[in-house]
Amino acid sequence: MKNQNSLHPLCPLREALPDTKWLQSFRRKLLAWYEKHARELPWRGTVDPYKVWVSEIMLQQTTTAAVEGYYYRFLERFPDVQSLATASEVDVLRYWEGLGYYRRATQLHRAAQMIVSAHGGTFPNIFDDVLSLPGIGRYTAGAICSIAYHQRRPILEANTIRLHARLLAYPDDPTKAAGNKLLWQMAELVLPKQSVIPRSQTATHTLCSRLPLYGQMNQALMELGSLICAPKSPDCAKCPVVSLCRTAQQGLQHVIPALKTEKNFEERTEVALVIKKHGKYLMMHYPQGVRWAGLWDFPRCELNHDVQQPDFFDYCINIKHLTGYQVVLHDQLAEFRHVVTRFKITLKVFAAETVGRKNRAKYQTEWVTAKNLDDLALNTTGRKIAGMEAEGCKSLFKNHLAENVKGTLMTHETDRADQHR
Ligand code: SF4
Numbered sequence: 001m002k003n004q005n006s007l008h009p010l011c012p013l014r015e016a017l018p019d020t021k022w023l024q025s026f027r028r029k030l031l032a033w034y035e036k037h038a039r040e041l042p043w044r045g046t047v048d049p050y051k052v053w054v055s056e057i058m059l060q061q062t063t064t065a066a067v068e069g070y071y072y073r074f075l076e077r078f079p080d081v082q083s084l085a086t087a088s089e090v091d092v093l094r095y096w097e098g099l100g101y102y103r104r105a106t107q108l109h110r111a112a113q114m115i116v117s118a119h120g121g122t123f124p125n126i127f128d129d130v131l132s133l134p135g136i137g138r139y140t141a142g143a144i145c146s147i148a149y150h151q152r153r154p155i156l157e158a159n160t161i162r163l164h165a166r167l168l169a170y171p172d173d174p175t176k177a178a179g180n181k182l183l184w185q186m187a188e189l190v191l192p193k194q195s196v197i198p199r200s201q202t203a204t205h206t207l208c209s210r211l212p213l214y215g216q217m218n219q220a221l222m223e224l225g226s227l228i229c230a231p232k233s234p235d236c237a238k239c240p241v242v243s244l245c246r247t248a249q250q251g252l253q254h255v256i257p258a259l260k261t262e263k264n265f266e267e268r269t270e271v272a273l274v275i276k277k278h279g280k281y282l283m284m285h286y287p288q289g290v291r292w293a294g295l296w297d298f299p300r301c302e303l304n305h306d307v308q309q310p311d312f313f314d315y316c317i318n319i320k321h322l323t324g325y326q327v328v329l330h331d332q333l334a335e336f337r338h339v340v341t342r343f344k345i346t347l348k349v350f351a352a353e354t355v356g357r358k359n360r361a362k363y364q365t366e367w368v369t370a371k372n373l374d375d376l377a378l379n380t381t382g383r384k385i386a387g388m389e390a391e392g393c394k395s396l397f398k399n400h401l402a403e404n405v406k407g408t409l410m411t412h413e414t415d416r417a418d419q420h421r
Contacts, residue, residue, distance in 0.1 A: 108135060169246035169252060278367075296382065324359045
């Protein structure tokens with residue numbers, strides 16, 4: 001097999017990569033399939049770098065279904081770099097609320113400000129400049145430059161890692177250094193050296209003709225990985241490149257890619273307080289450098305004690321430290337199970353009241369009316385509590401307690417999906 005890659009001639013990975021004939025056939029089959037089967041997604045067909053950038057950031061760790069509504073709302077409120085750069089962080093977070101991984105929103109905001117200050121408000125078109133923006137890594141920079149600027153830049157994310165690993169029948173963990181290096185080589189190799197817009201005789205789809213070739217190729221690779229070469233049950237019978245796939249030839253679809261080590265979740269218990277006084281709720285604001293930075297929440301902290309044992313002393317000290325208020329707890333109102341990054345959290349929600357005056361606090365706090373809760377950017381469980389409160393707090397809480405106290409409700413605060421797109 002004649003290899004055409006840039007690896008050193010003695011590199012053992014060199015043999016794993018396909019030859020020119022394979023590559024030409026692969027590109028032709030992939031693009032013909034994409035022209036017929038590409039989904040109509042809101043961000044498809046655009047070459048506006050701002051829109052491509054927003055969609056790519058939203059799609060990180062998040063499914064297309066979850067992103068669609070957010071994408072429209074976000075672009076309606078922040079239609080260009082300038083409007084995003086001049087918005088307040090609270091406003092940006094409010095439009096991101098519920099999408100998870102809130103750091104993406106604050107970095108997007110910071111990057112917009114950098115584009116205005118360093119690039120005169122025009123999205124940069126030099127790969128290294130794009131890469132130097134906050135929140136943009138090699139994958140995202142490659143996606144933006146290939147889709148918006150027609151540059152020959154490879155991409156590698158969850159779908160294409162799986163697809164390339166299977167095409168090559170790569171037997172080891174593709175996310176480790178050796179596999180990662182090989183797959184980046186593969187991702188680059190599949191992009192043609194010459195940029196030619198294909199005009200398929202059988203094309204029925206109009207999306208492809210609106211996109212530059214490298215953007216099409218990269219999107220087609222991700223689409224094939226997402227729709228056909230699925231993690232658990234790849235639909236090889238419908239795969240346009242089955243005749244080129246080493247994994248399919250060897251019947252190894254269920255062992256390739258090699259599974260990553262299972263994520264170890266850490267169980268923890270947290271308590272959130274609904275403290276209402278004179279029609280207003282006590283809310284706290286997470287500062288930079290902590291989980292949910294920039295968002296608001298009902299006062300919350302980790303609980304080390306079993307709440308069945310009535311020893312809340314440490315807990316009340318923690319809340320006092322965070323909010324400046326001494327609190328007294330009343331009934332438990334609800335219980336949620338949710339996942340945040342590597343934590344499986346049991347969140348116990350209590351009614352509570354403050355006692356005495358406010359002391360020095362670690363976090364900023366505000367007393368907020370129910371109506372104004374709508375204007376704050378809350379984390380997902382904070383919004384759930386606010387929603388339950390709005391719908392008639394106590395009876396509803398009790399119903400939820402009955403339903404959820406056995407841990408039946410599980411929300412994924414930030415781990416909406418384990419795969420891109
Ligand atoms: S033939 Fe099957 S395993 Fe190979 S790329 Fe296609 S869907 Fe994936």
